[in-house]
Amino acid sequence: MNLDFTAEQDMLRKSVAEFLAKECPFETVKELEESAEGYSAKMWKKMAELGWMELHIPEAYGGLGDPFMDLTIICEEMGKAAFPSPFYSTVVLCGLTIMEGGSEEQKKTLLAQIASGKLIMALAQYEEEASYLPTGINMPAKRDGDGYVLSGTKMFVSDANVAGKLIVAARTGGPGEITLFLVDAKAPGITIAKMPTIAMDNTCEVVFKDVKVSKGAVIGAEGKGWDLLEKISQKAIAAKCAEMLGACRAAIDMTADYAKQRVQYEKPIGGYQAIQHYMANMLLAYDTSINYLHKVVWMIDEGMDATLEASALKAQVNEKYKFISERGVQIHGGVGTTREFNIGLFYRRAKAAEYVMGDTDYHYEKVAKALGM
Amino acid sequence: MDFRLTPEQETLKKEFEDFFREEMKNAPRGFGDEGVEGAYANDENFAFHQSMKKKLGAKGWLSRPWPKEYGGADASVIEQIIFNEVLEVHGAPGVDIWGVGMFAPTIILFGTDDQKKRLLTPIARGEVQYCQGWSEPDAGSDLANVSTLAIKDGDHYVVNGQKIWTTGAHRADHMFLLARTDPNSTRSRGLSVFNVKMDYPGIEVRPILFLDRSHVYNEVFLKDVRIPEYDRIGPENDGWRSTRETMNFERSGVGAFAGGKKTLQELVQYAKKTKRDGQPLSNNPLVRRKLAELFVDLDAGHTLAYKIAWLQHKGGLMMAASAASESKVFGSELTQRLVNYATEIMGLYGQVQHSKWAPMGGRMPSGYCFAPGGNIAAGSSEIQRNLIAWVGLGLPRFK
Numbered sequence: 001m002n003l004d005f006t007a008e009q010d011m012l013r014k015s016v017a018e019f020l021a022k023e024c025p026f027e028t029v030k031e032l033e034e035s036a037e038g039y040s041a042k043m044w045k046k047m048a049e050l051g052w053m054e055l056h057i058p059e060a061y062g063g064l065g066d067p068f069m070d071l072t073i074i075c076e077e078m079g080k081a082a083f084p085s086p087f088y089s090t091v092v093l094c095g096l097t098i099m100e101g102g103s104e105e106q107k108k109t110l111l112a113q114i115a116s117g118k119l120i121m122a123l124a125q126y127e128e129e130a131s132y133l134p135t136g137i138n139m140p141a142k143r144d145g146d147g148y149v150l151s152g153t154k155m156f157v158s159d160a161n162v163a164g165k166l167i168v169a170a171r172t173g174g175p176g177e178i179t180l181f182l183v184d185a186k187a188p189g190i191t192i193a194k195m196p197t198i199a200m201d202n203t204c205e206v207v208f209k210d211v212k213v214s215k216g217a218v219i220g221a222e223g224k225g226w227d228l229l230e231k232i233s234q235k236a237i238a239a240k241c242a243e244m245l246g247a248c249r250a251a252i253d254m255t256a257d258y259a260k261q262r263v264q265y266e267k268p269i270g271g272y273q274a275i276q277h278y279m280a281n282m283l284l285a286y287d288t289s290i291n292y293l294h295k296v297v298w299m300i301d302e303g304m305d306a307t308l309e310a311s312a313l314k315a316q317v318n319e320k321y322k323f324i325s326e327r328g329v330q331i332h333g334g335v336g337t338t339r340e341f342n343i344g345l346f347y348r349r350a351k352a353a354e355y356v357m358g359d360t361d362y363h364y365e366k367v368a369k370a371l372g373m
Numbered sequence: 374m375d376f377r378l379t380p381e382q383e384t385l386k387k388e389f390e391d392f393f394r395e396e397m398k399n400a401p402r403g404f405g406d407e408g409v410e411g412a413y414a415n416d417e418n419f420a421f422h423q424s425m426k427k428k429l430g431a432k433g434w435l436s437r438p439w440p441k442e443y444g445g446a447d448a449s450v451i452e453q454i455i456f457n458e459v460l461e462v463h464g465a466p467g468v469d470i471w472g473v474g475m476f477a478p479t480i481i482l483f484g485t486d487d488q489k490k491r492l493l494t495p496i497a498r499g500e501v502q503y504c505q506g507w508s509e510p511d512a513g514s515d516l517a518n519v520s521t522l523a524i525k526d527g528d529h530y531v532v533n534g535q536k537i538w539t540t541g542a543h544r545a546d547h548m549f550l551l552a553r554t555d556p557n558s559t560r561s562r563g564l565s566v567f568n569v570k571m572d573y574p575g576i577e578v579r580p581i582l583f584l585d586r587s588h589v590y591n592e593v594f595l596k597d598v599r600i601p602e603y604d605r606i607g608p609e610n611d612g613w614r615s616t617r618e619t620m621n622f623e624r625s626g627v628g629a630f631a632g633g634k635k636t637l638q639e640l641v642q643y644a645k646k647t648k649r650d651g652q653p654l655s656n657n658p659l660v661r662r663k664l665a666e667l668f669v670d671l672d673a674g675h676t677l678a679y680k681i682a683w684l685q686h687k688g689g690l691m692m693a694a695s696a697a698s699e700s701k702v703f704g705s706e707l708t709q710r711l712v713n714y715a716t717e718i719m720g721l722y723g724q725v726q727h728s729k730w731a732p733m734g735g736r737m738p739s740g741y742c743f744a745p746g747g748n749i750a751a752g753s754s755e756i757q758r759n760l761i762a763w764v765g766l767g768l769p770r771f772k
Contacts, residue, residue: 001382001451002375003683069374256766271769276762277755283765284699288673291680298376312669367668368661371641 003294005073013073019050020081026342032084033200037162039085048117053091057099061111067301068235072242072293079246082345084201086120086159088356092239093158093232094121094167097180101220101228106182110165122163122185124154124206125229132362134176134226139208141170141179146215148172150181150208156355160185160192160204168208169225178225182217199352234310237357238297241317244353245293248286248317248324251346255279255328258343262333269331278327285320292316308370315363321350376679378455386455392432393463396425405464406727406734412466413541414587423502425467430499435473443481443489444497454682458631471541472496472503475622476549479566483607483615492568504542506550506569506593507616509535514756516551517561517613521595523552530554530567530605532575532598538750542578542591545571550600551616554609561613568604575599585726585742620752621694627678629704633671633711639733640664640715647732654718663714670707677703695765702757705747712740 005013023043024032032038047053056071057063071091078087091114098110113119129136139152150170160166163185172179185192189211197203220228256279259270269275296313299306325346329336336343354360378386401417412422429435438453439445460468468474477496480488495501512518521534532552542548548569555563571578575598581590607615641664644655654660681700684693715737716723727735748754762768 001378001679001683003680005374252766256768259768267771268769270762271771273755273759276768277758279766279768280702280758280761283761284703287696287699288670288677288703291676292673294374295376295676298374309672312672315665316669316673364662364665364669365658367665371664371668373641373645373655373661373664 003291009070009073012070013077015050016052016074016077017080019046020077020083024081024083026082026345029082029084029345030339036194038159038200038202039162044085044120045117047085047087048115052087053095053117054115056091057095057111057115061099061107062115063111068238069294069297069301072239072297075239075242076246079243079248080250082247082250082342082349086122086162086202088240088243089123089159089163090114090119090121092236093123094165096232096235097123097167097219097228100231101180101224103219105216106219110182119165120159120163121165121167122157122159122204124157124160124166124168126154126156128153128155130155132358134178137169137171137176137178137226139168139170141172141181141213144212147217148179148181148213148215150183150211150213152208154206154208156195157192157204157206158356159202160206161194161202166206167219169229172225173223176226177223178229179222180219180225180228181213182219183211183213187211187213197352198348200348201352203352233357234296234300234306237310237314238293238300238306240353240356241289241293241313242297244317244321244350245286245290247346247349247353248282248321249290251325251328251343252279252282252286254343255282255331258332275331278331282324282327285324289313289317289320308367311358311363311366311370314358315360315367318354318360318363321346321353325350378451382451382455385452386459389434389456389459390463393459393465396428397463397465403727403734404466406736406739411587413544413589418466419544422466423499425465426469426499426502428499429467430497433497435468435499436477436493436497439477439481439493439497443493450682450686454627454679458627461628461632462635464632464635467499469496469499469502471505471545471549472501472547475505475619476503476568478622479549479615479619480606482618483566487603488568488606501546502541502544503547503549504539504545504571504591504593506536506539506548506552508538510537513538514753516616517564519551519553519564521550521552522556523550523554523565523567523600524556525554525602525609526599528602529599530565530602532567532569532595532600534595536593536595537581537590539578539591539593540589542571542593543580543588547571548593549606551612554612558610563610564612564616565609566606566612566615567600568606569598569600573598573600583742583746585739621697626697626700626704627675627682629708630671630675630678633667633708634675636711636715636733636736637664637667637671640667640718643732644718649720660718663718667707667711667714670703670710674700674703674707695761698752698757698760699765701752702748702754702761705744706754708740708747709744712737712744716741 052074054063055066056068059065095114098106141148141150166183166185168181168183169178189209191207193205195203259275260268262269292313296306296309328343329347332343335341401421404418412418436445437448441447480492509519523530523532548571550567550569553563554565575596577594579592580588583589644660645653647654678700681696719732722732724738725731726738763770
């Protein structure tokens, strides 16, 4: 048993943290939040040059073939910096889908484009009903000669507004019979609208009106789209939780620093027991989950089935990120509720992250099923 | 990073499992139903505990982590956590946590060679049972406030005072005692630690009944009790230093999580086979949610306990100390949540004690009664949170 990171992993973490601190301090985060694209193309190019996108892509497709653990280190540091970018959509959701289920041609072409930073992608899964289940995917893809026609509305598509290509989940048979399609984001018939969200991120509605796609647009096999999404779900969950836990750590450290400096009744408020107990609860919440994250990520790298553990992880991290960020605002007092101070960045993001790859109720139910009930 | 046990550790784990599986077949009927400290609760249970102790002693399993020169096997922290986990999962007695878990490590760190020879061997062999003479009516969380006096008289100390919450004192052969040897001192200065035989004249043990009437705790009155000087552990008036070390030995703990996981498995089976209002309890979404929540916290806590063992193994004591406090408070509060959810799920049966009517031997209502004690003993949750804040986050400690 060895519960330490390698020296290389520590170096990776350090270099990612330094890059983000230099390129995107919290003031820049807030500027990006207010921009239409919600990310910086200049930073994105630099990240590609540093090899962040290609880290976990297999060497056969031009990547570094590093373990999934290393990718989660990048996600964790991004979370700490509240860093806005289409990295999760592109590298995790879409990149992993192509890696797991794409054809040789798709893998060769798309993974290289992702690695170079030239391609941003978005996954379009959810619809108006906001279901997390395959039976909630009802936008049809109708056969049209050799290809298909997509018509309908996709909701909550992260980064559709900056994507070059989309992966679209559509229904090609009975309830739950899903196919994944690669679609050009600028194809005729597609209308993208950014929804205002409290995380000020690129959450979009994407309307499809008679959008034609060729047979070659299918990723994997017809009707097997849900299986493919399930296949990448453990990694997608773990990567998101890594980002969320990085944010939790930053929120705790930021709040502890504030509590040590803020003086009321002639003493730093961090010495008062109520504050100390809130902070102890926050640190306990973080420590119980960060080690669990590492175990889940390790299981995935070892090729073990972490279905139960990934759901257990998402359920707890959902609740803890909200708890930690909310207590963080509380401890900051009045200034915690301002845009000027940065604890609010985490408070808003905690709510958005709760919904990614399944909410708390969804995952507790998955745990219950996995326990045999 | 690698969460796997080594092949040697796996072999060791299997050896422990095979042993306890066999031995627990000899447990008295209903053993474990009396709750956490049930080994002390009645004569039959205690006799089983004593016999298990001797068997563990004969195998050298009570002293595995000690240095070889004192009869140990230099076993690693990881091996010890494996042993504790298997012990807990089987609900097995046989480990005197006071003597084996707390006092022996203290003697190894602070005792003289004579004391190590004289006192460690009976502990290792499972021949003695200890109790902890720390808390007093005016010294609970604020342990440094002890007022039991131990005044030098020739080559003895004369002890007068009162201890409280002394688990198992009514069945102990020895007590490790914290007393004030400098009568002009206050708080943590002027304290010393002693090994005391419970059959010395002047020692009176009076039961304190727990809120469910079980007899686990006691008051111990000491009137003119004479203790030989050679049983003082560490320098005179330096006892607080060793006491603080000893506290950390009480706090690490995979037990709550390993035992809790086993209980959860039983609860899931109970929910699947028990019908109410036309369906198995396990179909009820509220039941499913409660059991799922318990699994999530138990699995996370279990992982934390191993991380703490890893930190202790590497020697990162400060981090380990804060993390040990986290584990303790998380474990006891999770146990409380577990017995609350279990007794809710059981409905009306959640109040029935050990009897033919009680599901799971009545262990859940018994656990419900004991749960607040877990949040109070071995450093209350409030104290643990103070420590997490001070040590884990560097928040200021006002004088």
